[in-house]
Amino acid sequence: xxxxxxxxxxxxxxxxxxxxxxxxxxxxxxxxxxxxxxxxxxxxxxxxxxxxxxxxxxxxxxxxxxxxxxxxxxxxxxxxxxxxxxxxxxxxxxxxxxxxxxxxxxxxxxxxxxxxxxxxxxxxxxxxxxxxxxxxxxxxxxxxxxxxxxxxxxxxxxxxxxxxx
Amino acid sequence: xxxxxxxxxxxxxxxxxxxxxxxxxxxxxxxxxxxxxxxxxxxxxxxxxxxxxxxxxxxxxxxxxxxxxxxxxxxxxxxxxxxxxxxxxxxxxxxxxxxxxxxxxxxxxxxxxxxxxxxxxxxxxxxxxxxxxxxxxxxxxxxxxxxxxxxxxxxxxxxxxxxxxxxxxxxxxxxxxxxxxxxxxxxxxxxxxxxxxxxxxxxxxxxxxxxxxxxxxxxxxxxxxxxxxxxxxxxxxxxxxxxxxxxxxxxxxxxxxxxxxxxxxxxxxxxxxxxxxxxxxxxxxxxxxxxxxxxxxxxxxxxxxxxxxxxxxxxxxxxxxxxxxxxxxxxxxxxxxxxxxxxxxxxxxxxxxxxxxxxxxxxxxxxxxxxxxxxxxxxxxxxxxxxxxxxxxxxxxxxxxxxxxxxxxxxxxxxxxxxxxxxxxxxxxxxxxxxxxxxxxxxxxxxxxxxxxxxxxxxxxxxxxxxxxxxxxxxxxxxxxxxxxxxxxxxxxxxxxxxxxxxxxxxxxxxxxxxxxxxxxxxxxxxxxxxxxxxxxxxxxxxxxxxxxxxxxxxxxxxxxxxxxxxxxxxxxxxxxxxxxxxxxxxxxxxxxxxxxxxxxxxxxxxxxxxxxxxxxxxxxxxxxxxxxxxxxxxxxxxxxxxxxxxxxxxxxxxxxxxxxxxxxxxxxxxxxxxxxxxxxxxxxxxxxxxxxxxxxxxxxxxxxxxxxxxxxxxxxxxxxxxxxxxxxxxxxxxxxxxxxxxxxxxxxxxxxxxxxxxxxxxxxxxxxxxxxx
Ligand code: FES
Ligand code: FES
Numbered sequence: 001x002x003x004x005x006x007x008x009x010x011x012x013x014x015x016x017x018x019x020x021x022x023x024x025x026x027x028x029x030x031x032x033x034x035x036x037x038x039x040x041x042x043x044x045x046x047x048x049x050x051x052x053x054x055x056x057x058x059x060x061x062x063x064x065x066x067x068x069x070x071x072x073x074x075x076x077x078x079x080x081x082x083x084x085x086x087x088x089x090x091x092x093x094x095x096x097x098x099x100x101x102x103x104x105x106x107x108x109x110x111x112x113x114x115x116x117x118x119x120x121x122x123x124x125x126x127x128x129x130x131x132x133x134x135x136x137x138x139x140x141x142x143x144x145x146x147x148x149x150x151x152x153x154x155x156x157x158x159x160x161x162x163x164x165x
Numbered sequence: 166x167x168x169x170x171x172x173x174x175x176x177x178x179x180x181x182x183x184x185x186x187x188x189x190x191x192x193x194x195x196x197x198x199x200x201x202x203x204x205x206x207x208x209x210x211x212x213x214x215x216x217x218x219x220x221x222x223x224x225x226x227x228x229x230x231x232x233x234x235x236x237x238x239x240x241x242x243x244x245x246x247x248x249x250x251x252x253x254x255x256x257x258x259x260x261x262x263x264x265x266x267x268x269x270x271x272x273x274x275x276x277x278x279x280x281x282x283x284x285x286x287x288x289x290x291x292x293x294x295x296x297x298x299x300x301x302x303x304x305x306x307x308x309x310x311x312x313x314x315x316x317x318x319x320x321x322x323x324x325x326x327x328x329x330x331x332x333x334x335x336x337x338x339x340x341x342x343x344x345x346x347x348x349x350x351x352x353x354x355x356x357x358x359x360x361x362x363x364x365x366x367x368x369x370x371x372x373x374x375x376x377x378x379x380x381x382x383x384x385x386x387x388x389x390x391x392x393x394x395x396x397x398x399x400x401x402x403x404x405x406x407x408x409x410x411x412x413x414x415x416x417x418x419x420x421x422x423x424x425x426x427x428x429x430x431x432x433x434x435x436x437x438x439x440x441x442x443x444x445x446x447x448x449x450x451x452x453x454x455x456x457x458x459x460x461x462x463x464x465x466x467x468x469x470x471x472x473x474x475x476x477x478x479x480x481x482x483x484x485x486x487x488x489x490x491x492x493x494x495x496x497x498x499x500x501x502x503x504x505x506x507x508x509x510x511x512x513x514x515x516x517x518x519x520x521x522x523x524x525x526x527x528x529x530x531x532x533x534x535x536x537x538x539x540x541x542x543x544x545x546x547x548x549x550x551x552x553x554x555x556x557x558x559x560x561x562x563x564x565x566x567x568x569x570x571x572x573x574x575x576x577x578x579x580x581x582x583x584x585x586x587x588x589x590x591x592x593x594x595x596x597x598x599x600x601x602x603x604x605x606x607x608x609x610x611x612x613x614x615x616x617x618x619x620x621x622x623x624x625x626x627x628x629x630x631x632x633x634x635x636x637x638x639x640x641x642x643x644x645x646x647x648x649x650x651x652x653x654x655x656x657x658x659x660x661x662x663x664x665x666x667x668x669x670x671x672x673x674x675x676x677x678x679x680x681x682x683x684x685x686x687x688x689x690x691x692x693x694x695x696x697x698x699x700x701x702x703x704x705x706x707x708x709x710x711x712x713x714x715x716x717x718x719x720x721x722x723x724x725x726x727x728x729x730x731x732x733x734x735x736x737x738x739x740x741x742x743x744x745x746x747x748x749x750x751x752x753x754x755x756x757x758x759x760x761x762x763x764x765x766x767x768x769x770x771x772x773x774x775x776x777x778x779x780x781x782x783x784x785x786x787x788x789x790x791x792x793x794x795x796x797x798x799x800x801x802x803x804x805x806x807x808x809x810x811x812x813x814x815x816x817x818x819x820x821x822x823x824x825x826x827x828x829x830x831x832x833x834x835x836x837x838x839x840x841x842x843x844x845x846x847x848x849x850x851x852x853x854x855x856x857x858x859x860x861x862x863x864x865x866x867x868x869x870x871x872x873x874x875x876x877x878x879x880x881x882x883x884x885x886x887x888x889x890x891x892x893x894x895x896x897x898x899x900x901x902x903x904x905x906x907x908x909x910x911x912x913x914x915x916x917x918x919x920x921x922x923x924x925x926x927x928x929x930x931x932x933x934x935x936x937x938x939x
Contacts, residue, residue: 100413
């Protein structure tokens, strides 16, 4: 339903331009989920605490519950739906990186960005990046295996096989 | 065909879960929808003097504002004591008081904030001690008038006790007389939360013909259906509950709560979907949580370490409503000896009302709380006897033929082999190196061990059915009522089916969404019982389908069915495998060369129900609460800083007798997840109340679950003593990883800091207080 106060903005999501009608107060998470039907990003807390809503903004992980949709104008937004055969997706399957799967999109986005920016990340860097997200099903051991399995140092490969940037 | 069991098997819905294609309740595209939002109580105990909804009703987009005045109703899966919207008074902080339905979620939220409730605060029952003291403040004045939904609920009039479970076996005075050493301990555990990453969500629409359609994040769609039917007096057949993937349950999504509210909202605005989704804050406190506990145990042992007698009293902090807590009391009572043989015993376990969020089942179903008290006692006993805690456990561990508190006999099949678990644990944690050990740089390394045990505590009629249909390629669709909440239960069911049918797992298709109108009944996806109950039903359905396939193939191949065998989707003649017919040519019936066809499309049906369970005797607890037990042993190793009183877990070990491990990596993952949750309970997690019963930590910023990098190295191993009546011998293991971890951690800290740990969570502040206590 649209009513006075909505503005039409253009968002660049997963390589496509989309027009959406938003209010200034709409979060990016809400717009992605409700208007663009991109429900991969999850509202685990809507408060910045859990990371389930993580998407990439210009290739950096951002909690979409903490960003207004209007703040994303002119930026490249990548959601889990925009990961096309990124190595981290297979790595999560191969390493049993999830159970219920609710936290998975968020973890995938953080891991994917980490692999792009720090292909040789050491333990402390991985920890710093992944502590932003919560998983209640696994004990994180498999997530650790998954991220480590793709941090083999081949930056080029990940960039090429990663998302649409 | 080589067995497919015991191999790492990727879950069926794996690809969906890494691509965003996996849909959970609040992801479903139902349009148009109206949105419901709750106004929750700002008091823990207060009389509602007035609710003024006029301002809220006038807000834009608002379609309805609902209070208890619109539907005086009492809910509860065991005792109907809970109004879905507070009626007359509020009994806990966060209790739903009113509900707004509006076109947009934000509108509903804004309007909920405009509802004005006038409260008259009442004295608060803010602890178990306050609930059971003489002349307590009473949380439920009408306790004795509530309708029982189940027989085994025994409330005590004029008290806050909503259920009492007693166990008594042997001869207690003789037990004390035979004891050389008698010790006592008191323990308290706070309430905490499931913290599933998907907050609870429910949708509902009332169709023009009166059918009630519900979609929800429930572990128990069939009980939701039955509860809604009972509460609203709607025939069960007119209620349809659908559950897609669920983002973690851990026992928290087992009773109808949001579903009831969604039905109320849908009735107020007929003909459109209602969407009701918890905020994280509501999910933590408004929806049900994990029990708190207070316990006192007295235990006596002979000189050789054999436990001769125990007297135990447990009080469960059920919070404001009974919900499932009478059953939790029963679970604790029937398992009060843990995996040990205690010949003379008395146990009293009560569920008590307080003005706290109400409790529901939680991973471990009370056994995690019980284990904390019991396994601390065993360590204290070892200390008093000057014995090795490992040896005390080994000496007392149940042997086949020993009796449980319910006077059920244990066998290797129904209980597994606790001794073997202990011996393995001993090696894995390097127990013989001793504890505590002083390290360089003034740190102390210490270990704690503990045992776990759990039975299912199912109702005596818990059962399931399974339906198999076939595709024209000979592959099978497996339809059952188990909800996929995370532990890959659908994949396990598919593995069991593939094994029996001797075909590839690729050719088994699972229906992920449960729909009570088309999926056959399953009691609930709880109690680590899905492998057993659904698994048995799957085997029966497979046998039913195979019987039909073989009989039809016998006609096609002109031979008796006993001459036939099958594998890889073909039926062949045993003594001449060149004579065969494919499943695909049988599943729609068999067609003769002239076109005539016999037998129609094939359907396999299987049912299973728990056998030989019976209720417990009210006075002695004699009875049978589950079909079997799962046992195991766990250990935690920590590094402790005696200056700061901080510590970090280095290593956590679990050895479980799984009977048979069907899917090793999945099994290990589920156990590790339980261990991580157990460490969370041990280290951080608790609801913190202010003096007025207000929960102070209602977000993940303040309610701290473990994060990446805070966890230890996990070691998980299995013993495989088959449970003869279980599918391929596999026992339930879904919950068990959590059970003895908090207490193994406590035992490690007791060893490191040389303090008596008698509560959770164990914070540096707690250790410091204990250390500096005069
Ligand atoms: S939903 Fe954004 S951090 Fe939790
Ligand atoms: S897989 Fe369930 S929360 Fe991470």
